[in-house]
Amino acid sequence: MSAEIKWIDKPHPVSGVTNGKLGIWLFLASEVMLFGGLFSALVLLRTGADSWPVGHELLNVKLATINTLILIISSVTMVMSWASLAMKNLSKYKMYMAITVILGFVFLGIKAVEYGHKFEHHHFPSTSIFYAIYFTLTGLHAIHVIGGIIVNTYFLFPGSKLWQTKPEMFTNRIECAGLYWHFVDLVWIFLFPTLYLL
């Protein structure tokens, strides 16, 4: 009886991808629609408003720029961690993955400082429609960052045991986690100019 599910660790000869990789791409497609829905909400609210505040007068562009750089660097270290696995170097993988996780936490820390400043000045989602969309979009993005940190931490510690038994499968998993992490990075690349600069 052949109860084995195929194409878990090897790519399908026709589609050229493993099951997991196709799955993560489909998941990201639906994430694009989620953030796409929210971005179009922003467009509709902004074009319908009598006046719309200029982002950099209300928000802290300096902190957001630092955060942008942090996320971009973390994307690079994420790729390095995957490349280390491709070169069969687990300890290097662990180093780069640890840096990725730490950078994720730094991003959240800076975000928390930014939120704190807003709350100090009594700026809440209920203050104006601009703050409402600002908190919703950045908040949802932060939740995605937290999700990525959880996944990456899992692969840094307990998940990495798989390397001993199925190195190929583990490398594939890191690639999928990487795709997600890059997506989270990319969302921020869109969020930063739309909210802070324009």
Next chain:
Amino acid sequence: MSKEHSPSFWKKYIFSVDHKIIGIQYGITAMIFLLIGFALVSVMRWQLAFPGQPLPLFGVLFGMSNAPGGIILPEFYNQLGAMHGTIMIFLGVVPLGVGAFGNYLVPLQIGAPDMAFPKLNMMSYWVYLTGGIVMLASFFFPQGAAQSGWTSYPPLSNIAPVGQTVWLIGMVFLITSSLLGSVNFIVTIVQLRADGLTFSRLPFFVWAQFITSFLLLLAFPPLEAAGILQLMDRLAGSSFFMPSGLVVSGEALQISGGGNPLLWQHLFWFLAHPEVYVLILPAMGIVAEIIANNTRKPLYGYKNMVGAALFLGFMSFIVWAHHMYLVGMGTTMSNFFQITTMIISIPSVILLTCLLLSLWGGSIRFNTPMCFALAFLPMFAIGGLTGLPLGLTASDIHLHDTYYVIGHFHYVVAPGTLFALMAGTYFWFPKITGRQMSEVLGKIHFWASFILINIVFMPMFSMGLAGVSRRLWNPTEYAHAQPTQVLNVVVSYAAWGLAIAQLPFIFNLIWSTFKGKQVDTNPWKATTLEWATPTPPPHGNFEREPVVLRGPYEYSVPGQREDYLPQNAEQ
């Protein structure tokens, strides 16, 4: 048998990762939700037929705050209406069509041992069940469940009682569940097809599930976005859907304003129109399988059907604002959506015509599944054709939000999709249990349902043309609704009769599981791969990997000893 092959009861039947068990779990749960949804509307029908009179027998169950002395209050009536729609669509029909039939049949029909991600599959069922329980629990919150219609239009839904928040949380669960399910289906169909099973040899049912999964994957997230925005409005006090200067009960609300209620409608209908095709495509897939099998000839225009279904899926993303002609979006926008709406009717007609032409020259077996499948054709046609006047602004201005709309989409979903799902239940029951459902009870169920369901929905067109609004709690309070009030009484009796007509089905389902006539693995003499497995299929499905040699509907091939040639059979 070794120990690992006999897992515990819990592992085998409750927390199973086997797609067949999960499919059955989906099926039973969805059927229970269909019954709950039916029960809710049966109570509504009392209020519509006999407004202000105490509901006999059951009236005392709802408590003083909902129905004092058995008389249904308007707030409770609104809850029943909103939850009937939500339960029927999101917890009944979609989980039955996609979760149950899709889960059980797709891996079997493509010759796979299971879904691509079995654990994800289990999770999607449990998340769905959680969402369903959250939805039901909302009735017990202060001031009851959601009461702003299944569409939850703000600003009304923004200022509704706490039940609306629970509704939104329930929806987040259901959206997550369908997201996990759709990813799983697409990966399974792309990656795990058996050797030789090319896309042009896929049974139409698998195509239908494939396209449906894309609709679920891409259309649901905007509703999730809308749900997040509404949760922010309700919990964090933002004003996404609250315009400036909103006045409620004579008092100006203390809000920042600047929002737009139309934003919700756009995001909601961006989901909810593709959702219509999520409801109808699996049904068409089931009907196609049953018609090909019971006419003993190939489907007419299989490739046209696949092309039409793909085009239908694509077009369904750009017709959504035909639900919003009355919001004043201007003639340019209205024209665009009128044109796309007329265009999308073309692939629907192609699909229906192909199914109809498939009957031509066939030697038709009128068994119960075939009766339901045949009834689907005219019922869906009535539903579809009555939609055309709604897709054109001039006629929609009169018909919008009337009982005509109710009649239209119920014809599509109830005698349409639900009949197809019934047909599928009768058809694949022998595969699941190894026993056949009783034909006598099946025919009673069919004819009673077929006659009564038409008496339920046909008069609604007349009421709608007379201008009766769909959300009236007491139609007798309005002069224009009084001439058609007698129809409400007729419809109500027919609806309760329809409920009784389901008893033979429920009995048949349970009785046949244990006592039905035993049949072999391929009782309908069908060609597709699910009939090439042992009955019931074991864990892992196939005894050896099937190799597919031909298309899905090789019936009555000239020169063959039998009138069917299975996809994997050596000649």
